[in-house]
Amino acid sequence: METPTINDLSISIATENGTGSASANNILFKAIFKMGVPCSSKNMFPSNIQGLPTWYQIRASADGYMARKDMIDVMVMFNDATAAKDVYRVRDGGMIVYDDSTPLAASLKRDGVQYIGVPADELIQKIVPASPLRIKQRNMIYVGVLAALFGIDMETIKAVLQDAFGKKPAVIESNLVCIAAGFNHVKEKGYSQNIGRLEPIPNGNKGKIITEGNTACALGSIYGGASVICWYPITPSSSLAEAIEHYMPRLRKTDGKAAYAIVQAEDEIAAVNMIVGAGWAGARSMTSTSGPGLSLMNESIGLAYFAEIPCVIFIIQRGGPSTGLPTRTQQADIQLMYYASHGDTRHIILIPHDMKSCFDLSRRSFDFAERFQTPVFVMMDLDLGMNLWSSEPLKLEKEPFDRGKLLTAEQLDQWEKQGKKFRRYFDQDGDGIPYRTIPGNPNRKASYFTRGSGHDSDARYSEDEKDYKETLDRLRKKFETARQYVPKPIVEMNDGVRAGVICFGSSYEPVREARDRLKASGLKTNHLLLRALPLTEETRKFVEAHDVIYLVEQNRDAQMASIFKDEWPGMGAKIVSVLIYDGLPVTTLEVVRQIRQHSDGNLKEDAKWPEKKLIASI
Amino acid sequence: MAGEKVNRVNLTEKDYEGSASTMCRGCGHDAISASIMRAFFESSVDPRKVVKLSGIGCSSKTPAYFLSQSFGFNAVHGRMSAVATGANLANHTLMPIGVSGDGDTAAIGLGNFCHMMRRNVNITYVVENNGVYGLTKGQFSATADKGSVMKGGKINDIPALDICELAIILGATYIARSFSGDRKQLAPLLEGALAHKGSAILDVISPCVTFNNHEGSTKSLKYVKDHLDPIHDVDFIPFYENIEADYKEGTDHMVTLHDGSRIVLHKLGKDYDPSNKMQALNMIHASVAEGKFLTGLIYYDPNRLDFATELNLGDTPLAELGQDVLQPPAELLDRINADFMK
Numbered sequence: 029m030e031t032p033t034i035n036d037l038s039i040s041i042a043t044e045n046g047t048g049s050a051s052a053n054n055i056l057f058k059a060i061f062k063m064g065v066p067c068s069s070k071n072m073f074p075s076n077i078q079g080l081p082t083w084y085q086i087r088a089s090a091d092g093y094m095a096r097k098d099m100i101d102v103m104v105m106f107n108d109a110t111a112a113k114d115v116y117r118v119r120d121g122g123m124i125v126y127d128d129s130t131p132l133a134a135s136l137k138r139d140g141v142q143y144i145g146v147p148a149d150e151l152i153q154k155i156v157p158a159s160p161l162r163i164k165q166r167n168m169i170y171v172g173v174l175a176a177l178f179g180i181d182m183e184t185i186k187a188v189l190q191d192a193f194g195k196k197p198a199v200i201e202s203n204l205v206c207i208a209a210g211f212n213h214v215k216e217k218g219y220s221q222n223i224g225r226l227e228p229i230p231n232g233n234k235g236k237i238i239t240e241g242n243t244a245c246a247l248g249s250i251y252g253g254a255s256v257i258c259w260y261p262i263t264p265s266s267s268l269a270e271a272i273e274h275y276m277p278r279l280r281k282t283d284g285k286a287a288y289a290i291v292q293a294e295d296e297i298a299a300v301n302m303i304v305g306a307g308w309a310g311a312r313s314m315t316s317t318s319g320p321g322l323s324l325m326n327e328s329i330g331l332a333y334f335a336e337i338p339c340v341i342f343i344i345q346r347g348g349p350s351t352g353l354p355t356r357t358q359q360a361d362i363q364l365m366y367y368a369s370h371g372d373t374r375h376i377i378l379i380p381h382d383m384k385s386c387f388d389l390s391r392r393s394f395d396f397a398e399r400f401q402t403p404v405f406v407m408m409d410l411d412l413g414m415n416l417w418s419s420e421p422l423k424l425e426k427e428p429f430d431r432g433k434l435l436t437a438e439q440l441d442q443w444e445k446q447g448k449k450f451r452r453y454f455d456q457d458g459d460g461i462p463y464r465t466i467p468g469n470p471n472r473k474a475s476y477f478t479r480g481s482g483h484d485s486d487a488r489y490s491e492d493e494k495d496y497k498e499t500l501d502r503l504r505k506k507f508e509t510a511r512q513y514v515p516k517p518i519v520e521m522n523d524g525v526r527a528g529v530i531c532f533g534s535s536y537e538p539v540r541e542a543r544d545r546l547k548a549s550g551l552k553t554n555h556l557l558l559r560a561l562p563l564t565e566e567t568r569k570f571v572e573a574h575d576v577i578y579l580v581e582q583n584r585d586a587q588m589a590s591i592f593k594d595e596w597p598g599m600g601a602k603i604v605s606v607l608i609y610d611g612l613p614v615t616t617l618e619v620v621r622q623i624r625q626h627s628d629g630n631l632k633e634d635a636k637w638p639e640k641k642l643i644a645s646i
Numbered sequence: 647m648a649g650e651k652v653n654r655v656n657l658t659e660k661d662y663e664g665s666a667s668t669m670c671r672g673c674g675h676d677a678i679s680a681s682i683m684r685a686f687f688e689s690s691v692d693p694r695k696v697v698k699l700s701g702i703g704c705s706s707k708t709p710a711y712f713l714s715q716s717f718g719f720n721a722v723h724g725r726m727s728a729v730a731t732g733a734n735l736a737n738h739t740l741m742p743i744g745v746s747g748d749g750d751t752a753a754i755g756l757g758n759f760c761h762m763m764r765r766n767v768n769i770t771y772v773v774e775n776n777g778v779y780g781l782t783k784g785q786f787s788a789t790a791d792k793g794s795v796m797k798g799g800k801i802n803d804i805p806a807l808d809i810c811e812l813a814i815i816l817g818a819t820y821i822a823r824s825f826s827g828d829r830k831q832l833a834p835l836l837e838g839a840l841a842h843k844g845s846a847i848l849d850v851i852s853p854c855v856t857f858n859n860h861e862g863s864t865k866s867l868k869y870v871k872d873h874l875d876p877i878h879d880v881d882f883i884p885f886y887e888n889i890e891a892d893y894k895e896g897t898d899h900m901v902t903l904h905d906g907s908r909i910v911l912h913k914l915g916k917d918y919d920p921s922n923k924m925q926a927l928n929m930i931h932a933s934v935a936e937g938k939f940l941t942g943l944i945y946y947d948p949n950r951l952d953f954a955t956e957l958n959l960g961d962t963p964l965a966e967l968g969q970d971v972l973q974p975p976a977e978l979l980d981r982i983n984a985d986f987m988k
Contacts, residue, residue, distance in 0.1 A: 058988075191988035237986035247982065253972035255964040256735050275982070279974040285960030287971050289735040294761040298728040301721065301758070305732025308719060309697070309740070310965030312972070313732065331722050421983035424976040429969045466965060467697045467717035468737050475694070477710055479720035488665075489710065 030121060033224035035065045035090035038097035039174065041104040042114045046078025048164030049106070053084040055203070056171045058188045059180050060088050061418065064232025068094040068537075069416050070613045075263065075354040081110045088226060094417065095538035098617035101223050102178075104170045106148070111136055123223055125173055144219055146173050151209045156202075165206045172210025177219060179226045182211060237421050241386045241412040242316075244422060245342060246271030248390025249314055250279050253429055254340070256306035256313040258291045258299040260321060263354045264410040265344040268316040296321035300328045300341070307332070307339040308478060310434075310466030312394045316342035319361045320351070322368065329403050330369025331480040333503070336453070336462065338397035338432075342390070342406045344413040347611040356611030357410035359533055360583035365405045366561055366591060372500055374507050376514060377405040377561040380412065381536040383419035385559070389515065395430035400510050401464055409582065411534035411613040433463045437471040444473065452476040453499065454485040460506030507562060514560035517567050525554045527627070528574035530567075532558040532588070535580045535614050542619035551627055553578070558588075563595050571599050578623050580606040582614060654690035654886065662687045664711040674826030674852030674867075675708050675774050681829045682743065682772070683712045685836035689884060696741045697733055701726040701755060704781050705747035705774035705852070724755025727762035730769050731953070737963035738954035741840065744771040748789040749779050752807045756788070763818040763845045768952040770839040770846045773809055774826070776854040777865035784857035791937075795862030809849040811930045814923060814945050819952075820846035821926075821945040825874055826853070827867075828941070834882035834909065835943060841885070841907040844952045851939055864937070875933050877918050877942035878911040901946055911943060920946045 039056075043049035053069070060067045067088045074080035087097045103118040105111050105126045112135060118124055120140040126132060128145025137143075148169040156162040175185060185207055186200075193199040246268050249257070259269040273290055280287045289306075293299035296317050303313035317325065322343055332339055345361050347353030365377055378393055380386040390406055397404040435443070440450055450473050453462050462485075465474040476487040484495040531539040536557055543553050556570045571577050571592070581588045586605040593600035606622040608614050650658045662683040669676050686696070693715035700706035702723035709718045721729040730742050751759050751773045762769070777790040786794075789809065790802045813821045820842040824832040832850065839846035853859055853867040860866060864873075878899070883889065885906035893900055899911040899919060911920070919925060926945040933940035 235987075237983050239986045247979065251973055251979065253969060255967060255972060256732060258732065279978055280972065281974075282960060282971060284958075286958040287960065287964065287967055289954075289957050289959065289964060291731070291735070293728070294757055297725065298731075298758050298761060301725040301728030302732035302735070304721070305699075305719070305729035305734075306736040306964075307732075308729075309733040309736035310963075311732075311736035313736070327722055328725060421986075422979055424973075424979050426976070429973075466737075467733070468695070468740055468963065468965065470694055472694070472715060475715055475717045477718040477720065479718075480722055481720065 030222060032222050034227055035088055035225075035229065037088045037101050037178065037224045037226065038099060039086045039102040039104065040100045040117060041084045041086075041170065042107045042110050043082055043084075043167060044107045044109065045074055045076060045080055045082040047167060049082065049084065049167045051164075052167035052171050053086070055168075055185065055188050055192065055207075056174060057086050057416065058191070058238070059175065059184045060086065060226060061233055061238060062184050062188060063180065063226060064229035064234070065226055066090065066092040066094070066232065066418065068418065070096045070411070071415055072612060073355050081107050090229070093537070093541040093616070095541050095616045096613040098615040102174070104174070106167065106170060121223070123221055125170060142221060144173065144177065144214075144221070146170070146210060146213050148210070151213065152206065155205050155209055161202075165202065168203050168206035169210035172207035172212070173214055175207070176211040176214035177221055178224065182208065233418065235421065236418045237383070238416050238418050239383055240267065240414055240416055241380065241383060241408055242268040242344065242414060243271045244383045244386035245380070245390040245406065245408065245413070247275060247422060248387040249340070250276055251387070251424055252391035252394040253312045254314045254394060255288045256303060256311045257288065257315070258293050258302035258306075258313070259315050260293050260296045260299050260317065262296070262318045262321050264346050264414045265316040265318045265321070265342065267414060268342055268344065296324040297328065300325035303339040304328055304332045304337050307337045307397070308335075308467070310468070312398070314340040314342065314394075316344065318344050318346050319348045319364070322361055322364055326369045329375070330371060330373055332403045333369060333373050333375065334371070334480055335478045336401040336464070337403075337478070338401050339403050340393045340397050340406065341403055342408060345407070345409040353611045355410070357534065357613055358582050358609060358611060359409050359535075360587065360609065362407070362581070362583070362587040363590065365407060374504075374562070375403060375405055376400060376510050377407050378515065379407045379532045379559050379561070381533055381557060381559070383417050384422060386412070387422040388425070389559070396510075396513070398434065399430050399432040399513065400461060400506060401432060402506070407533065409534050415613070433461055435463050435465050435469075435474070437469050437474065440465070440469070440471040440473055450474065451485050452487040453483060453502075455502050455505070459509040460502050460504070461509060511562045511564055514562065514564065516564055517559055517570070518557040519566060519570055520555040521573075522552065522554055525552045526575040527551065527578065528554045528556060528570055528576070529578045529580065529623070530556045530558060530570070531580040535582060538614040538616045538619050539580055541616040542623065545616065545620050546623060551623070561591065563592065568596060571596065571602060574602065576626075577603045578606050578626070579603050580608070580619060582608050584609045653687055655692050657687070659683065659687050661715065662693065662713055664709075664714045667711040668707065669704060670856045672855040673704070674776065674854070675705055676711070677826040677829065678772065678774055678832070678850055678852055679708050679712045681832040681836055684829065684833045685840060686713060688833065689837050689840050691741060691840060695739070696743060699726050699730045699733065699742060699744045701746050701750035702781075703747040703750045703779070705745055706750055708745050708774070709743075724750050724753070725758060726750065727755060727758040727767075727771070731762055731765065731767045734767050734769065734954060735957070735959070736965040738768065738959055739963050742769045744769050746771065746773055748773060748775045748777060748787040748809075752788040752809060760812070760816050763813055763816040763847065765953040766817055766819055766844045766950050768843050768845070768954060770836065770848070772848045772850055774852040775809065775849055776852050776858055777806070777863070778854050778858040780854050780857055791864040794864040795860070797857055797860055808930060808934060809847065810944050811927060813845075813847040814926055817845075817950070818847045819844035819947040819950050822847070822943045823849045823851070823939065823941045825851050825870060825939065825941060827871070831876065831880050831941060834880045837882040837884070838901070838903060838907070838909045838943065841903040841905045843904040844950060870939060873938045875936070875938035875940045876914055877916060877929070877940060877944070878914050880942060881910040881912070883908040883910065901943065902948070904948070909943060920944060
């Protein structure tokens with residue numbers, strides 16, 4: 029018999045989508061959070077509305093590790109369609125919760141795991157009279173079962189229901205009855221288990237919030253002053269624009285009038301061109317999309333780059349190429365963003381890794397766009413954007429908007445008095461960033477002609493080779509200036525450590541845990557969390573200071589490593605790519621396994637993947 | 647300047663000029679630019695309140711050739727309607743004029759064009775329609791008529807897309823067709839479009855003298871002139887001119903525009919009410935069947951609100967709102983944080 033763990037548990041819930049499991053899972057997750065136990069959840073859902081398999085994985089970790097756990101302790105097997113595989117997703121010594129209204133098929137029986145049967149169908153038939161609600165409420169039964177088995181009390185469940193449905197007592201009651209039925213069934217049968225216990229941690233999650241990256245980005249955009257928001261629905265980015273639609277009217281109030289325009293465009297091409305038009309005309313404009321949308325937007329991103337128009341583009345990455353895996357996570361559009369559009373182009377990319385940075389970098393993205401008069405990307409991924417993450421509260425840093433080198437009519441008057449002439453694309457300050465005016469500026473010297481075709485420093489049409497090359501070189505100089513401004517990486521350095529790990533975005537949590545595990549097994553690493561492109565001097569120094577750099581990214585072709593090697597070809601040989609691209613949120617074990625594989629030359633026992641019994645750890 | 651005629655904002659016709667045109671000599675587009683300058687001058691519009699937009703193609707070059715005091719934006723191929731939509735939302739107090747061609751509007755940009763009209767974005771949108779891709783040297787466009795012959799002898803066997811018909815169906819609210827060579831008709835139609843708040847679409851047949859002006863082409867200068875089918879003569883009376891219109895009950899039709907300006911349509915044979923959608927569509931069909939170019943104010947809807955109004959935008963353009971309005975107070979974020987703790 030193993031010793032039960034305290035507050036260290038992973039639960040995977042297999043259901044059919046469209047059966048209300050999202051509500052049940054959310055209640056379970058929030059209950060654990062309310063107990064004060066650090067926890068995270070990963071929703072692995074299909075690109076479908078009803079009838080396809082979905083898994084929800086909850087991890088409770090007293091140590092505060094938020095990555096998807098590689099080992100499943102408990103499998104709630106509530107989807108017949110995936111049961112045959114789900115049986116083998118749980119670890120040896122783990123538990124399977126199933127509906128025993130009908131006997132379990134022989135093929136679903138397996139040694140080494142504990143089966144807990146609960147007659148969910150029978151119970152729900154007694155509670156809920158025949159109605160479409162029955163199927164939705166059946167899933168509440170397992171909430172009660174797990175609560176009883178692992179130590180969540182009904183008072184906590186009630187409090188969560190109260191938070192969720194406070195204004196609808198009937199809804200609270202109907203859910204509570206179902207949860208209680210599952211709870212009581214376990215108690216009546218006297219089921220027990222020896223896997224682990226959840227115990228309240230007083231103030232354990234005090235001051236912590238739970239939200240999704242897309243919501244945090246939406247709020248950051250509103251606080252950053254986004255006023256023209258044009259988008260086209262695409263998973264996993266839609267919830268960002270929808271969160272803006274939700275929060276904008278209540279946050280930005282003006283005497284009965286809208287201080288914003290939100291447009292659901294006819295396609296991504298229209299969306300990006302609308303924000304280009306709005307950015308040109310002086311509004312803080314943005315769109316959000318995913319890989320396929322970014323592919324469509326490419327031409328006009330080049331226009332905004334070449335004509336020097338500020339706008340912000342949120343990319344919530346999913347599995348590609350083509351339609352790929354629309355509801356799974358990936359970081360495989362890095363190069364598509366960095367070099368977006370034809371011709372010589374390079375773009376600023378901001379890379380959040382947690383809820384706070386989603387908010388902060390989204391807010392600041394508009395400053396970067398206006399300062400550098402160029403499209404700025406905020407690089408997200410589905411894991412970060414659509415999963416629930418616990419976090420410190422979002423915080424507004426009070427700083428004035430940086431509108432960059434934007435000239436008002438009065439400033440132009442001043443310029444004239446000083447004998448200075450406004451030249452739209454002239455590098456007045458030697459930093460590659462020209463001065464800008466916006467339409468409506470009443471000064472007669474303010475207007476200019478914007479175009480995506482060749483132009484000189486006075487914005488006149490030009491096919492002259494000197495003008496063209498000058499423009500390209502200045503744009504590159506501007507990009508080099510941006511290198512000094514973009515958010516610096518967060519570096520953790522310890523003397524004498526020869527191996528460095530670099531990661532970004534949603535890989536941060538699994539890497540954090542992996543480094544602890546590696547350290548425990550004798551491999552110390554330093555760490556650099558990348559927060560922006562272009563790469564900065566701090567990153568160069570970090571790479572230089574180590575013998576080997578493990579660069580963790582979620583794509584097949586080591587796209588970020590290519591950018592490193594392009595910047596610093598001399599150091600390319602140091603980079604060992606850790607590549608995870610199965611579409612699921614990164615697990616700690618996979619990071620450990622790949623780093624160990626390189627550092628040891630072969631696998632150590634503790635990092636071995638017990639493949640013979642496990643199919644995948646969904 | 648002494649002696650020169652000035653308008654109500656104290657500008658001369660010269661103040662509405664742009665840089666020198668680089669169109670082919672005799673190109674219809676230059677004549678349209680001239681009508682555009684005339685219309686802006688006559689309407690006394692301050693060029694600083696105008697934004698000029700275009701896509702790609704010969705026609706899309708032309709905004710550089712008028713109103714040099716206005717901001718201009720030459721976007722990518724087919725996307726002017728979307729760029730204009732965004733610019734209009736950022737600053738709805740500006741007056742946008744878009745110039746596009748039949749390739750830019752009716753082929754690559756068709757989707758965005760349709761949705762701009764569906765939204766009734768405020769814009770004067772001029773399609774310089776010659777049935778041919780000029781800048782790429784003479785391919786058929788989507789408005790080339792069935793049976794029209796290309797310079798090399800190739801015959802177009804796909805029916806033309808009718809921009810006015812499309813505009814009516816999709817919800818544009820001021821729809822006219824004219825001919826580049828008819829400034830007497832085109833200039834007042836443009837003035838009317840400028841006074842209108844909503845999508846004003848002007849399909850202007852503008853023969854390409856280089857690639858589509860030969861025997862067998864249905865968009866040659868000669869063919870077009872021979873097949874014009876004007877519904878009415880058009881007069882524009884600006885809002886500030888409190889004069890009695892030359893208006894005859896029974897034979898004329900008066901249209902009052904959003905800013906109080908009026909258009910008087912003097913009947914030429916047929917009885918025509920431009921607010922009747924079905925009649926407009928029927929008329930276009932009948933004219934196409936006869937191989938003619940129906941010109942005049944084809945359709946007008948004074949009631950539909952423009953997009954910026956639908957979106958409830960305030961008087962101050964979004965582009966001019968400061969951080970005090972755009973950035974909500976920190977306390978509201980604290981409240982959201984509290985919700986997220988539940």
